[in-house]
Amino acid sequence: MDPASQDINLNSPNKGLGVERSDNLSDVPVEGAVGTSANPAAPGLTDEEAEELHIELTKVEEEINTLRQVLSAKERHASELKRKLGLSPLNELRQNLTKSWQDVQTSNAYVRTTEKLGEWNEKVTNSDLYLSASATLEDITRSEAYKKTQETLSQAGQKTSAALTTVGTAITKRLGDMSNYSIRHSISMPAMRNSATFKSFEDKMGNLK
Numbered sequence: 001m002d003p004a005s006q007d008i009n010l011n012s013p014n015k016g017l018g019v020e021r022s023d024n025l026s027d028v029p030v031e032g033a034v035g036t037s038a039n040p041a042a043p044g045l046t047d048e049e050a051e052e053l054h055i056e057l058t059k060v061e062e063e064i065n066t067l068r069q070v071l072s073a074k075e076r077h078a079s080e081l082k083r084k085l086g087l088s089p090l091n092e093l094r095q096n097l098t099k100s101w102q103d104v105q106t107s108n109a110y111v112r113t114t115e116k117l118g119e120w121n122e123k124v125t126n127s128d129l130y131l132s133a134s135a136t137l138e139d140i141t142r143s144e145a146y147k148k149t150q151e152t153l154s155q156a157g158q159k160t161s162a163a164l165t166t167v168g169t170a171i172t173k174r175l176g177d178m179s180n181y182s183i184r185h186s187i188s189m190p191a192m193r194n195s196a197t198f199k200s201f202e203d204k205m206g207n208l209k
Contacts, residue, residue: 174201
């Protein structure tokens with residue numbers, strides 16, 4: 001092999017390798033270069049444009065990492081302030097729910113729905129069917145039959161209450177009389193049970209039942 005075609009630099013990575021011409025050195029891949037076979041440029045971009053985009057991407061990623069660090073520090077500071085103010089997660093949740101409900105009430109959808117429900121209610125209450133039903137119910141409550149039925153039920157309730165009161169009073173009186181009788185005459189319980197008065201009382205209680 002021609003010595004002129006060999007690399008005489010002992011430190012060169014191409015030591016001992018034949019190189020045809022210096023104008024063919026551009027075909028040798030360089031590590032990290034844009035547009036090479038290991039890192040080809042995107043279609044429609046030149047090597048210079050691709051290099052600029054990679055540089056810009058690196059800067060944006062560095063900015064994102066910086067913003068993440070700042071956000072993390074702000075969140076820690078906010079948590080410390082909430083702790084000092086005594087804001088527990090439950091109170092914070094309650095405030096968020098209250099704010100959410102207020103946002104719902106002031107939303108356009110909620111306002112439109114409320115207005116629509118009001119319109120429907122007005123249409124229903126002003127309809128002929130609703131007015132006719134209301135008038136019929138009012139006529140029923142003012143009719144003589146309704147009034148007589150209401151009076152009859154009221155009188156029946158009063159009579160029933162009076163009858164129950166009378167029965168209770170009679171039972172209490174009879175028990176008192178029997179107790180006084182047994183005390184005065186020293187009658188034992190079996191004898192009192194066999195007495196005509198007690199049997200008569202038992203018969204009346206059975207009839208009441």
